[in-house]
Amino acid sequence: MSLALPLHAAGRRGWPGRGEAVFWLFALPFAALTVLFGLWPILLGIEVSFTDSATALRPLPRFVGFANYAAVLADPAFLQSLWRTLLYTGLAVAANVGFALLYALLLDSVAIGRGRTVLKLIAFLPVVTPDIAGYVVWRWLFDQSFGALNATLKLLGLPGFGGIASPGTAMLAVLLAELWHHAGLYVLIFLANLAICDRALSEAAEVDGARAWQRLLYVVLPQLRPALALNLVYALIQFLKTFTVVVVMTKGGPNGATNFVSYYAYEMFDQGNYGQATAMATLLFAIVLLAASTAWRLGEPGAA
Amino acid sequence: MGRSITLARILLGGVFAVLLAGAAAAQQLTVWHDLGDNGTKWFAEAGQAFAEAHPGVTVRAISFPTEQWFGRVIAAINTETAPDLIFNNYERVIRIAGETGKVMDLRPVFAGIADKDFLSDDDLRVATYGGRMIILPVQRVQMAFGVRKSWLRKVGENFPATWEDALRVGGKFQADDPEGTGKGSVFGFALEAAHPRDLIHMLDLFTFGAGLRHTLIDPAGAIVIDEPQHAKVLEEFLKLFTTYHLVPPDTINYSFNEMYQVIEGGRAGMFRVGDWNVTKWDSQAIKGDFLVGPWPRFFADRQNAVVIGGMRGVAVPENSPHKELAEQFAAFLLSKPAQQASLRDVGSAVRKDLDVSGLSERASMFARPTWPLVAYDFPESVHSWYPQLEAAFHRKLLGAIANPPTDYPAFIHQTAEEMRALAKTLAQKPG
Numbered sequence: 001m002s003l004a005l006p007l008h009a010a011g012r013r014g015w016p017g018r019g020e021a022v023f024w025l026f027a028l029p030f031a032a033l034t035v036l037f038g039l040w041p042i043l044l045g046i047e048v049s050f051t052d053s054a055t056a057l058r059p060l061p062r063f064v065g066f067a068n069y070a071a072v073l074a075d076p077a078f079l080q081s082l083w084r085t086l087l088y089t090g091l092a093v094a095a096n097v098g099f100a101l102l103y104a105l106l107l108d109s110v111a112i113g114r115g116r117t118v119l120k121l122i123a124f125l126p127v128v129t130p131d132i133a134g135y136v137v138w139r140w141l142f143d144q145s146f147g148a149l150n151a152t153l154k155l156l157g158l159p160g161f162g163g164i165a166s167p168g169t170a171m172l173a174v175l176l177a178e179l180w181h182h183a184g185l186y187v188l189i190f191l192a193n194l195a196i197c198d199r200a201l202s203e204a205a206e207v208d209g210a211r212a213w214q215r216l217l218y219v220v221l222p223q224l225r226p227a228l229a230l231n232l233v234y235a236l237i238q239f240l241k242t243f244t245v246v247v248v249m250t251k252g253g254p255n256g257a258t259n260f261v262s263y264y265a266y267e268m269f270d271q272g273n274y275g276q277a278t279a280m281a282t283l284l285f286a287i288v289l290l291a292a293s294t295a296w297r298l299g300e301p302g303a304a
Numbered sequence: 305m306g307r308s309i310t311l312a313r314i315l316l317g318g319v320f321a322v323l324l325a326g327a328a329a330a331q332q333l334t335v336w337h338d339l340g341d342n343g344t345k346w347f348a349e350a351g352q353a354f355a356e357a358h359p360g361v362t363v364r365a366i367s368f369p370t371e372q373w374f375g376r377v378i379a380a381i382n383t384e385t386a387p388d389l390i391f392n393n394y395e396r397v398i399r400i401a402g403e404t405g406k407v408m409d410l411r412p413v414f415a416g417i418a419d420k421d422f423l424s425d426d427d428l429r430v431a432t433y434g435g436r437m438i439i440l441p442v443q444r445v446q447m448a449f450g451v452r453k454s455w456l457r458k459v460g461e462n463f464p465a466t467w468e469d470a471l472r473v474g475g476k477f478q479a480d481d482p483e484g485t486g487k488g489s490v491f492g493f494a495l496e497a498a499h500p501r502d503l504i505h506m507l508d509l510f511t512f513g514a515g516l517r518h519t520l521i522d523p524a525g526a527i528v529i530d531e532p533q534h535a536k537v538l539e540e541f542l543k544l545f546t547t548y549h550l551v552p553p554d555t556i557n558y559s560f561n562e563m564y565q566v567i568e569g570g571r572a573g574m575f576r577v578g579d580w581n582v583t584k585w586d587s588q589a590i591k592g593d594f595l596v597g598p599w600p601r602f603f604a605d606r607q608n609a610v611v612i613g614g615m616r617g618v619a620v621p622e623n624s625p626h627k628e629l630a631e632q633f634a635a636f637l638l639s640k641p642a643q644q645a646s647l648r649d650v651g652s653a654v655r656k657d658l659d660v661s662g663l664s665e666r667a668s669m670f671a672r673p674t675w676p677l678v679a680y681d682f683p684e685s686v687h688s689w690y691p692q693l694e695a696a697f698h699r700k701l702l703g704a705i706a707n708p709p710t711d712y713p714a715f716i717h718q719t720a721e722e723m724r725a726l727a728k729t730l731a732q733k734p735g
Contacts, residue, residue, distance in 0.1 A: 054403060057382035077699070144553035145571075146489055165553045167706045251498035254556040255706035256699065267499075270371055271691060272378065272403050 042285065049278035056274035068279035077256070078264060078280060084171070085240060085260040085284075089291075092175050092239040097231050099179060100186030101224075105216070107187070108194045120191075127184040135248035138177040139164065142249075164250050167257040174245050174258050181245075182238060186231045193227030194220075229299020236291045240284065330360040331626055333633055335618075336380075337365060337391035338373045339650060342583060346649035347391075350642040354633055361629065370396070378403045386621035388630040394430045394439055394614045395682055401438050402688065406622040409436040413620075413631045417638060422655045426679055430614045433685050439617025442637045443579075443652040446670050446677070447509060448596040448610045450577035452570075455482040456595070463595050465608075467514075467540060470574065470600040474550040477573040485570075492550030494572035496563040497705065500691070500698035507701075508611070509576060511537050512678050513599020515606030520697055523686045525727060529697075530720035537602055539712040542701065546708035556705055578613075579652040579670040586664045596666050598675050609676035616652070647671055689730035696726050 049068055051061035072078050103123060107116055126134060141149050142163030150160045162169035197220065205215045221228075243262040246252055252259035252267065261284045269277035333351070337343045344365045351363025366387075368376055373392065380386045381404040390400065401407040414420070414437055423441060431441045451463055451473070459476040461469075474492020481487050496502035504519060511519045514537055518528050528534050544550050552558075552566060567575045568589035577585070577596050586592050601608035618634045620627065636642055640655060647653040647660070651667055660671045669675070684690040700719045709715035 054405075057379050057403075059383070145491070163554075164557055250557050251559055253498055253702065255702040270374070272374070272399060 045278045045285075046282050048274055049282045051275050053273050053275040056278075064275065068275040069283070072276050072279045072283065075276075077259070078261075080256065081259045081261050081264040082283075084256075084258070085242070085262075088171055088175070088242065088258075088260060089236065089239040091171075092178060092242070093232065093235040095175060095179055096183050096186055096235050096239075097228070100183045100231065101190055101228075103183070104187045104190030104194060105220075107191060120187075123184040123187045125184070126181050127188075129181070131181060131244050132248055134181055135177055135245050138173075138180070139249045142173050164258075165254060167253075167255045170250055170254055170257040174242075174249060177249065178239070178242070178245055182235075186235065189231055189234075190224065190227045193224050197223040225299060229296060232295045232299065233292050236295055237288055240288045240291065331629060332362045332364055333389065333626060333630055334387040335363060335365045335389045335391055336373065336377060336387045337367055338370045339391070339580070339616075340367050342580070342649050342651075343367055343391070346645050349645040349649065350637060351633075353639075353641040353645070354636050358629070358632070361633075363633065374399065381406050381621045381623065384623055386623045386625070388624045388626050389618050389620055389634060391442075391616065391618045393445065393616050394433075394441075395684055397438050397617070397619050398433050398682075398685055400619070401433060401436075404621075407436075407438050408620040408622055408624075408627075408631075409438070410440055410620065410631075410634065411437045413635055414440060417635050419640075420638060422657070426612075427615060427654065430679070430682060430685075431617055439615065439619045440634050440638060441615035441617045441654055442643075443616040443646055443650060444654050445613040445616055445652065446579045446610055446673065447613050448577045448670070448675075449509075449513065449599045450575050450594045450596050452477075452482070452573045452590075453593050453595050455573045458482040463597050464574070464600055467600045467602050471548060471550070474548070474574060478550065482573070483570050489571065491552050491566070491572045492548075492574055493544060494563050494566040494575040495544070495551050495555050496558045496560060497545075497556050497702065498559040498562075500695045502559050502563075503698055503701055504694050506576075507538065507541050508680060509599060510541050510602075512611045512680055513608055514602035515608055515678060517678075518681055518683070520723065521683050521687065521690070521693065521727060523681070523683070525687065525731060527720050527723045527727060529723065530717050533603055533606070535713065535716045538716055540602070542704055542708075542712065545705045556702065577666075579667075580650055582664065582667045582670060583649070583651045586666060592664065592666075594666070596669055607676050609678040610673065612677050612679040614680055614682060615654075687727075687731070689733065692730055693723065693727055697723060 048056050048061075050063050050065065051068075052064050053068075055062040103119075106112060107119055107123075112119070141147050142161070142165075144150060144160070144163065144165050147163065149163065153160055161173075163173045164170050201219050201223075202215050205219050210218070241262050242260050243266065246258050246260060246263045247266075250258040252263050261280055265277045265280035265284070268280065335347055337347070339346070344367050347363055347365030351361075351365075354363065355361050370392075374396065377387075377390050377400055381400070386406075390397070392400075397407065427441050427444070428437075431437055431439045449464075455477055456462065456473070459473065459480045459482055461473045461476060464470040464473045471492075477490060477492050479487070481490065483490050495506045497506070508519045511534065514533075516533055516537065519534075520529055521527055529538055545555065552571065554562075558566070563575075566572045568585075570590075577594065582596075585594065598608045598610050618637055620630045620634055624630045637646075638654070640657065643653040643655040644658050647658050647667075648662070651670060653671070658671065660668050663671055687693070697719070700722065704715055
């Protein structure tokens with residue numbers, strides 16, 4: 001994928017042409033807003049990560065070099081939190097993108113008939129549901145004393161699910177809630193890509209005797225590369241920064257099982273450890289940037 | 305002609321003086337607090353009373369959720385956009401003083417107050433930090449043990465006096481379903497555990513309520529959790545979660561909001577009642593269906609008590625926009641009209657000469673306490689690194705709740721040793 005160049009821009013020097021000027025006229029306000037509300041806070045956050053917390057918000061903060069980074073990297077709770085974040089991201093990206101791909105293929109299948117609209121609605125409604133409201137309901141569903149999930153399991157004579165009350169199942173419980181909330185968007189992106197896939201290629205492969213799984217693997221999936229790349233990048237960013245679901249459902253618990261880096265940094269910030277909190281946020285920002293750009297590059301045509 | 309000019313000059317001068325005086329007097333004091341609507345109402349009433357002696361002065365109170373209050377106050381003071389006054393609990397103002405270094409020493413203001421004999425030395429101790437008076441203590445914070453009155457009646461029990469009573473009553477609440485919502489839907493106790501202050505605050509109440517001093521560390525820096533009586537309280541406290549199962553299983557993720565939902569939703573029979581809760585719980589949510597008293601007795605040789613969780617007070621930032629007026633209003637909050645309004649609206653005050661005739665039975669018990677009182681010790685005012693120690697202790701306790709130890713005394717001893725090592729390290733750190 002490549003960025004589209006502004007009209008008449010390539011290879012031109014000196015005053016911009018009319019088309020180019022119009023482009024910049026439209027682009028500049030948004031570029032200015034991005035710098036003001038996007039880049040500036042990031043730079044300020046990075047600056048705070050090099051200051052002593054007690055003076056971080058003063059007009060003349062005391063700079064402490066990499067001391068906050070050293071403290072953060074020596075903190076076993078942060079290292080555990082980082083490991084949990086990476087594990088959760090891996091699981092959540094695989095679950096969300098995998099589920100969304102299968103769901104989109106199901107929706108794209110001719111066999112599904114009139115149920116398509118209902119299934120699309122089922123997938124997309126959670127995306128437009130306010131996340132806090134959704135996660136509160138999930139918290140109640142998982143509640144050990146009055147939650148519907150365990151009541152149903154009990155009714156069926158099945159063992160109970162620890163949900164968010166048990167360190168062994170809390171991450172899974174959070175993942176399920178996030179899958180419900182986010183997968184619909186990934187489905188939508190896959191569906192958009194499927195709509196522009198060349199069906200003639202699939203039909204030709206079928207005529208040539210390719211089985212269904214071979215057509216999926218060698219004909220459909222390569223055509224879904226743009227959607228896969230986009231979903232992977234978006235999901236990586238989304239789940240590395242997992243925050244709201246933790247605030248609403250677990251507060252990092254139980255026993256730190258869902259204490260992901262975003263939440264841990266927030267907790268540190270709330271305790272007035274601004275330097276260490278922003279050092280954590282900066283490290284996470286670097287990881288997000290690295291992961292997203294790697295995934296994006298891998299999704300480029302011609303990449304291995 | 306000359307007389308007319310003189311008259312005109314006098315009139316103009318008069319108008320100008322009136323305008324100038326009006327402009328000078330029309331000042332607004334801003335107070336940032338976290339007491340919600342009741343607190344805002346109290347400040348409005350106190351402000352009106354203050355304005356009788358200070359015409360043109362208005363008081364604007366803004367309430368923030370506690371966690372937002374911290375961030376906003378620190379940021380405002382450090383960026384020279386401070387409010388005139390801030391109001392909160394002593395230990396929270398300590399943090400503001402530590403983070404900003406710009407909280408006024410109110411000793412001169414306090415010295416100028418004539419009517420202040422109702423404040424004891426203990427009261428003044430929890431207003432002072434690092435030799436400076438960082439708050440004027442305005443409301444005493446009392447935290448009692450509350451029990452659902454109708455539930456006690458239904459299970460044929462009285463207000464639990466001892467720990468054994470509390471365990472028995474809690475068991476009956478869970479077994480007998482006094483709310484009629486189905487077995488397993490109600491619990492003995494409502495607690496909170498998610499954050500360090502949530503869980504350790506709950507342990508503080510049982511520990512100090514049992515008549516012990518210090519929960520984790522004493523002022524000399526000694527870890528106390530493995531002393532026999534402390535260890536007993538800690539073990540029983542942990543067993544509420546792990547062995548007796550007298551709290552909702554999700555309590556491990558509960559903070560204040562969730563704990564209040566359990567209490568107000570009628571899902572727990574025993575809970576903390578702060579003096580500031582009574583006004584609301586008398587009329588809404590619990591609708592007066594609760595008894596209050598001292599925390600359960602653990603030891604025959606120790607007096608159980610209601611816990612004084614310190615003081616709420618008013619502080620003045622060094623960069624308060626109307627510093628002198630702010631000091632006057634801070635002092636005024638100790639006057640009888642302001643204190644009477646505080647008792648009426650917030651359910652708490654420090655003066656002893658207030659009219660309590662209009663208060664409910666429970667509010668009167670807080671206003672004129674006849675029960676034994678024991679004061680919390682505020683380790684953070686002595687050991688600046690206490691929050692880090694508390695966070696580590698919290699992690700250990702959460703670990704024990706998630707994976708219950710087979711041998712509690714051994715777990716407590718090991719935890720004590722780890723806390724000793726950590727306290728030593730933290731105490732040696734510079735700054």
